[in-house]
Amino acid sequence: MSDQTFVFVSGNAALDLVGTVGWRRTAPRDQLAEPADLRRWIAGAGLLTEGPAEVDSAAFADALELREAVHRLAHDRLAGREFDRRALEVVNGVAAAPGRRPALTDAGVRFHGGTAAALADIAASAITLLADGDAVLKECGRESCTRLYVDRSRGARRTWCGMDECGNRVKAAAYRARRRAERT
Numbered sequence: 001m002s003d004q005t006f007v008f009v010s011g012n013a014a015l016d017l018v019g020t021v022g023w024r025r026t027a028p029r030d031q032l033a034e035p036a037d038l039r040r041w042i043a044g045a046g047l048l049t050e051g052p053a054e055v056d057s058a059a060f061a062d063a064l065e066l067r068e069a070v071h072r073l074a075h076d077r078l079a080g081r082e083f084d085r086r087a088l089e090v091v092n093g094v095a096a097a098p099g100r101r102p103a104l105t106d107a108g109v110r111f112h113g114g115t116a117a118a119l120a121d122i123a124a125s126a127i128t129l130l131a132d133g134d135a136v137l138k139e140c141g142r143e144s145c146t147r148l149y150v151d152r153s154r155g156a157r158r159t160w161c162g163m164d165e166c167g168n169r170v171k172a173a174a175y176r177a178r179r180r181a182e183r184t
Contacts, residue, residue, distance in 0.1 A: 006031065006044045009162030011150035013045055014126035017063070018071045019161075024146040032067075035060040038115070047118040048100065049110040059115040066094050066119055070126045074148050077130055077137055095123035142166040 010016045020031040020041060032038050035055040043051035055063075069090035076083045097120040100113040129135055129150065136151040140161040147161035160166040 006041050008045060011152060012125055012129050013122045014070045015148045017067045017122055019147045023144055026144050038063050042118050052115045055115050063119055065090055066123055073130055091123050091126055094119050095127055140166055
C-alpha cells in the first residue's frame with residue numbers, strides 16, 4: 001500500500017481523481033498503485049461514509065479508466081475542441097450505474113454504496129462540470145504541476161491548484177526573485 005497523502009483541492013471529485021496522477025508532463029507520479037490506494041482515496045474524499053469494504057481489481061481498473069477519460073475530456077474542454085468519443089463513452093457508461101445512497105441521521109447525511117456507486121457519482125460530477133459553460137476550469141499555473149481545478153475565486157483570478165503545494169512555492173520563488181533583484 002502506498003503511503004501517499006491525497007490532496008483534494010480541485011473543487012470537484014472527478015478532478016481530484018484526475019489529480020491522483022501528478023506531474024504528468026515531466027515525471028508522472030501515480031498515487032493509485034493498487035486497489036487499496038483507491039479505497040483510501042474514496043474514504044479520504046468522503047464519498048462513502050464507511051468507505052468501500054474492498055476494492056476489487058475490476059473496480060480498480062474501472063477507476064483508472066474513468067480517471068484518464070475525465071482527464072482527456074477536461075483537456076478537450078480547455079483546448080476548446082470536441083470531446084473525445086471514447087472518453088465520452090467511458091464517462092457516460094460509468095455515470096449510468098446507480099450512485100451512492102444518502103441516509104439522514106442525527107449526525108447528518110451518511111452515504112452508502114460500493115466502489116461502483118462512488119465511481120458513478122464521480123462520473124456524474126465530471127459530466128455536470130464539463131457541461132457547465134460558466135464553470136472556469138483551469139490547469140495549475142506552476143510550470144511542472146498538471147493538476148486541474150475549478151476556479152471559483154472572485155474574478156476567476158486563481159492561478160495555482162492549491163496553496164500548500166504550489167501556491168507557497170510560487171510565492172516563495174517570487175519573493176526570492178524580488179530579493180535578488182533588490183540586491184543587484
